[in-house]
Amino acid sequence: MDTLSALLHGFTVAxxxxxxxxxxxxxTLGTAIGVLPGIGxxxxxxxxxxxxxxxxxxxxxxxxxxxxxxxMYGGSTTSILxxxxxxxxxxVTALDGxxxxxxxxxxxxxxxxxxxxxxxxxIATVALTFVAPLMVRIALxxxxxxxxxxxxxxxxxxxxxxxxSLPRGLASLFFGLALGLVGIDLQTGQARFSLxxxxxxxxxxxxxxxxxLFAVGETLYNAAxxxxxxxxxYDLKGSKWMSKEDWARSWKPWLRGTLxxxxxxxxxxxxxxxxxxxxxxxxxxxxxxxxxxxxxxxEAVAGPEAANNxxxxxxLAPLLSLGxxxxxTAAIMLAAFQQYGLQPGPLLFENNSSLVWGLIASLYIGNVxxxxxxxxxxxxxxxxxxxxxxxxxxxxxxxxxMGAYTLNNNLVDLVILWVIxxxxxxxxxxxxxxxxxxxxxxxxxxxxxxxxRALAISQGDLSVFVTHPISLGLLLTGLLLVVVPVLLRRxxxxxxxx
Amino acid sequence: xxxxxxxxLGEVAFGLAVLALGVFIAFExxxxxxxxxxxxxxxxxxxxxxxxGLILVGLWLQLEAxxxxxxKADGIEIDWPSFSLVASGLLLQIVLLETLGWILAGTLLxxxxxxxxGSRRHxxxxxxxxxxxxxxxxVFDLGLDLELPVGSLFEPLxxxxxx
Numbered sequence: 001m002d003t004l005s006a007l008l009h010g011f012t013v014a015x016x017x018x019x020x021x022x023x024x025x026x027x028t029l030g031t032a033i034g035v036l037p038g039i040g041x042x043x044x045x046x047x048x049x050x051x052x053x054x055x056x057x058x059x060x061x062x063x064x065x066x067x068x069x070x071x072m073y074g075g076s077t078t079s080i081l082x083x084x085x086x087x088x089x090x091x092v093t094a095l096d097g098x099x100x101x102x103x104x105x106x107x108x109x110x111x112x113x114x115x116x117x118x119x120x121x122x123i124a125t126v127a128l129t130f131v132a133p134l135m136v137r138i139a140l141x142x143x144x145x146x147x148x149x150x151x152x153x154x155x156x157x158x159x160x161x162x163x164x165s166l167p168r169g170l171a172s173l174f175f176g177l178a179l180g181l182v183g184i185d186l187q188t189g190q191a192r193f194s195l196x197x198x199x200x201x202x203x204x205x206x207x208x209x210x211x212x213l214f215a216v217g218e219t220l221y222n223a224a225x226x227x228x229x230x231x232x233x234y235d236l237k238g239s240k241w242m243s244k245e246d247w248a249r250s251w252k253p254w255l256r257g258t259l260x261x262x263x264x265x266x267x268x269x270x271x272x273x274x275x276x277x278x279x280x281x282x283x284x285x286x287x288x289x290x291x292x293x294x295x296x297x298x299e300a301v302a303g304p305e306a307a308n309n310x311x312x313x314x315x316l317a318p319l320l321s322l323g324x325x326x327x328x329t330a331a332i333m334l335a336a337f338q339q340y341g342l343q344p345g346p347l348l349f350e351n352n353s354s355l356v357w358g359l360i361a362s363l364y365i366g367n368v369x370x371x372x373x374x375x376x377x378x379x380x381x382x383x384x385x386x387x388x389x390x391x392x393x394x395x396x397x398x399x400x401x402m403g404a405y406t407l408n409n410n411l412v413d414l415v416i417l418w419v420i421x422x423x424x425x426x427x428x429x430x431x432x433x434x435x436x437x438x439x440x441x442x443x444x445x446x447x448x449x450x451x452x453r454a455l456a457i458s459q460g461d462l463s464v465f466v467t468h469p470i471s472l473g474l475l476l477t478g479l480l481l482v483v484v485p486v487l488l489r490r491x492x493x494x495x496x497x498x
Numbered sequence: 499x500x501x502x503x504x505x506x507l508g509e510v511a512f513g514l515a516v517l518a519l520g521v522f523i524a525f526e527x528x529x530x531x532x533x534x535x536x537x538x539x540x541x542x543x544x545x546x547x548x549x550x551g552l553i554l555v556g557l558w559l560q561l562e563a564x565x566x567x568x569x570k571a572d573g574i575e576i577d578w579p580s581f582s583l584v585a586s587g588l589l590l591q592i593v594l595l596e597t598l599g600w601i602l603a604g605t606l607l608x609x610x611x612x613x614x615x616g617s618r619r620h621x622x623x624x625x626x627x628x629x630x631x632x633x634x635x636x637v638f639d640l641g642l643d644l645e646l647p648v649g650s651l652f653e654p655l656x657x658x659x660x661x
Contacts, residue, residue, distance in 0.1 A: 390617035
């Protein structure tokens with residue numbers, strides 16, 4: 001079949017010693033940075049962007065794939081041993097993973113997370129291999145109206161699904177959309193909201209915003225809170241291996257987690273928060289020991305970790321085939337593509353097939369490298385957790401400011417970084433999700449273009465969005481996703497007061 | 499120190515900020531010079547929608563702040579001096595970067611941030627910061643061809659050395 005020969009070609013690209021080296025560097029850097037407390041996969045990718053500036057695109061994206069998977073592995077180590085999940089998808093892992101660490105079973109928790117991630121990552125990458133070309137075929141039938149509807153759907157899901165308050169998610173989303181307005185309007189050349197600053201004509205870089213919200217905002221928050229939140233760190237001790245019982249209790253959750261994670265990740269509904277929660281609830285319901293959940297049940301680490309990794313691979317399907325990011329990390333990856341002048345989508349498969357398939361092949365390779373790297377070297381990564389906090393956060397700021405400055409070599413980006421950092425601090429204090437802001441910033445301008453293109457084709461007739469069946473279906477799904485949770489919440493409130 | 503009352507005030511302020519941003523964008527869109535009469539949808543429609551969205555959400559947030567109150571019910575303690583130290587470290591770096599250069603401005607940021615996290619060993623911290631910034635400058639400027647500033651103060655010195 002076509003796909004298989006394309007994949008084989010991808011392997012010949014990814015397995016050259018040169019690219020293999022970048023993949024190995026990627027997974028190592030990704031794990032090392034991802035393991036640091038307070039740094040999730042999105043920030044890891046953003047901080048490591050400058051490293052790839054001088055590579056050719058294929059090697060750069062092979063390295064990115066490694067960084068991406070590596071950061072996921074590293075993040076689970078942090079949430080298990082330190083109980084500081086770097087991103088919302090690791091929150092579930094932290095629940096029982098940290099409880100296991102407290103009981104001295106940290107090594108087993110890390111092992112089931114690593115092997116589960118490997119199993120899930122590999123199966124999900126296989127699924128990605130076959131789903132992405134299918135999505136490309138569907139995408140070819142899409143016009144601007146359908147693309148616009150798809151973007152609206154993914155914006156609403158990212159917003160409606162996160163956090164417990166809809167207006168907070170919406171505020172974050174609209175803030176991102178507002179930031180996306182800045183710069184020259186591509187269709188008319190009209191400068192918008194640049195406030196007379198020439199550097200703003202190119203728009204606000206999504207990397208600066210992500211680094212500002214995640215790195216600067218997080219550091220400010222931790223500086224303001226470290227006196228009140230003592231950390232509990234548990235070192236690895238005792239047997240490093242999983243017992244027979246651990247294996248018996250882990251393998252089914254791995255597979256179920258994969259089954260839950262990949263499809264949800266691959267849908268434009270996106271995100272990895274829902275699959276990890278779903279996997280946790282499923283395992284709890286199916287377990288013979290539901291009473292152990294919350295107190296260190298190995299299933300509760302195995303399942304959600306697998307779901308997390310599977311959905312991470314799933315997110316790549318709409319990203320590569322439709323150019324649609326459905327998580328903060330995917331948004332940064334899209335920015336990376338744009339920096340190389342590449343636009344993910346059907347045309348990318350057509351014109352840069354060795355890049356796309358090299359990237360997909362390197363996901364298989366990265367997974368194997370990570371398993372080899374993580375099982376024996378878990379102890380080394382744990383040492384990274386012990387870096388004194390003053391040096392860790394000071395170092396994070398050094399790299400954050402370096403990343404922002406080297407984007408365009410101007411101080412304006414540093415000023416934006418500072419402002420966004422302060423806003424990120426405020427959002428962290430008030431519990432406002434940041435992912436909608438980042439996805440909104442990158443999807444907003446794309447949605448606007450498709451919207452205007454669709455209306456130009458229909459000569460200003462707004463009904464194109466509802467007369468095209470696919471577009472109508474996508475918009476209705478988006479509407480349901482916003483309305484249903486609100487109604488459910490209202491009903492629940494009624495029951496509790498009655 | 500922020501107690502429950504402070505947090506509630508924060509929520510109101512956040513809602514107002516969202517509202518203000520919406521009004522600002524609406525005003526800017528309104529006063530934007532009109533071009534592109536040839537296109538059916540001009541550059542104004544989307545900003546208009548975003549402004550409307552921001553204003554509505556800003557009002558909604560006010561409503562929520564008044565009715566349901568903060569999510570973290572018992573409030574949250576904030577160590578403002580440490581916060582300000584980090585924030586001003588970043589500002590100083592922006593101001594000093596192009597004259598003092600990446601190495602010194604970065605080291606200052608490193609020392610100030612470390613102090614905010616409770617470390618008083620300024621000399622050790624300065625040495626670590628110096629090592630880290632020198633290393634990044636060498637790796638990125640020589641190895642990866644990026645341009646972290648050496649600093650206008652030192653450039654004549656470098657030129658003299660090269661001659």
